[in-house]
Amino acid sequence: MGLKRTAYKTIASNTTLAEYFVRYGEFSQAKTVFTPEDIYLGQLVGIYEALNAGVTSILDHAHSTFSRETASASLNASMDGGTSNIFAFTTHYLGGPWFFANSPKLLRDLDFLNTSFPIVFSHSSFITPGDTHFTCSADMVTQARLWLQSMRLEFFRQTLNRWRIPGNSPMSVNQAFLLAMREGGLALRGPDIGVIQSPNMLGWADPVAAGIMHSNVGDVEHVLVNEEWRKKDRQLVLKDGLNMTRDESAKRIQEVWMQTPLPDLEGEFQPGAPYAGADVEDVVRGNGRGYQIKQCHSPTATVNYLNY
Known part of the structure; x- marks a missing residue:
């Protein structure tokens, strides 16, 4: 998750990864537009959105390292937000036509995979144009639902293209549940993260299926972190004046991007990887x-x- 990108909400709802690189990413005007205060506020509000959905552990792509000041603002917001936050300086491996090579094999050869701290390979699945809460919600159950149905579609299509009728479901709700809850915690070497001891949908025949297929953010009534209320009676516990300050920051940033022409995505993204129009x-x-x-x-x- 890239928490500081809260200000981008709604202005990039139809973006692509190629456009993101030159318009919104680290190589864009972002480093000259975002102030340390903008970074702090965006980071904090992004954390609150996650807490509202019941997410208390976050691996945050630390994209705000434009300067010591913005990096400190991002880290301070992560600590003030009240979640278990992994402040992750990132290195990217995408593969395919993106040409951003930093593969697991390379890190293994450098002996980086045998350290005491976790190394997580993200953006390496080669399936999504964005995985931050400005392009989608921070509600993990909603994202798990999308994973489940998109993977079913992909595998069903492979079978149908061979002129065969699928005889089984290629991904189960239990697998979606594990990816959304348990496996993420294990990737962060947190075996106690994502363990649900008493699901609150006991009336359902299958509580895991009920959680993945039918729950929503409104089901999250209370959130406690380190014995402090972060959400109580379905209302976030916020700092006074935060919303007004954040709105002013977001409006200023959004106005800059609204006045910036869209990039011309023609020719080649990288040598050997030309742009092409999707249907x-x-x-x-x-x-x-x-x-x-x-x-x-x-x-x-x-x-x-x-x-x-």
Whole structure:
């Protein structure tokens, strides 16, 4: 999770990884736009979003290391947020056409895999364009539901393309539960993370399936971290004035990006890896595809209309 990116919410809802690199990532104008206070506030609000969903342990991609000041602001917010937070300086391995090579084999050859601290390979699954809470929610159950159905789709498609009818489900709700809860804790060498001793959906025949398929953030009533309330009676316990300050910071940052032209993604991303247009879904009758909603402002109203 990249916690400091809270300010990017809604302005990058249709972004791609290629666009992200040049528009929102470490190689963009972010390092000149985000102040240490922006970093602190974004990090803290990102943590609160996770706490609201019942997430108390986070591995955070420490993308805010533009300077000593921004790095310190990010770390301070992580400590003030009240979660068990792994402040992870990142190195990327994507493979495929992305060409960001830092493979498990390389780290093994350098003897980095036999240390006392955990090394986690993320962004290496080669399946998603983004895994931060500005492109999707911090609710792990929702993400697990997406993993489950997307993997079922992928494996079902492979069988159907061979002109065969699938005779089994290729991924179970229990596997989704393990990935969302247990296996993440084990990857961080935290065997006590993600252990649920008494699921609160005892009326269901299968509590794991109930949690993965039917629960939501509203089911998280209380959250305690180190014997302190972080969420009580379904309400977050926040610092006074945080929301107003955060809104001001987010509006300033979003205005900068709204005024910045989109990058021209033509030619090659890297030598040997050309850009290509993906097919676009059509979900409306008649002209247009319903891809984007634009706003038309008038003195009396704001009208939304479908375009493209």
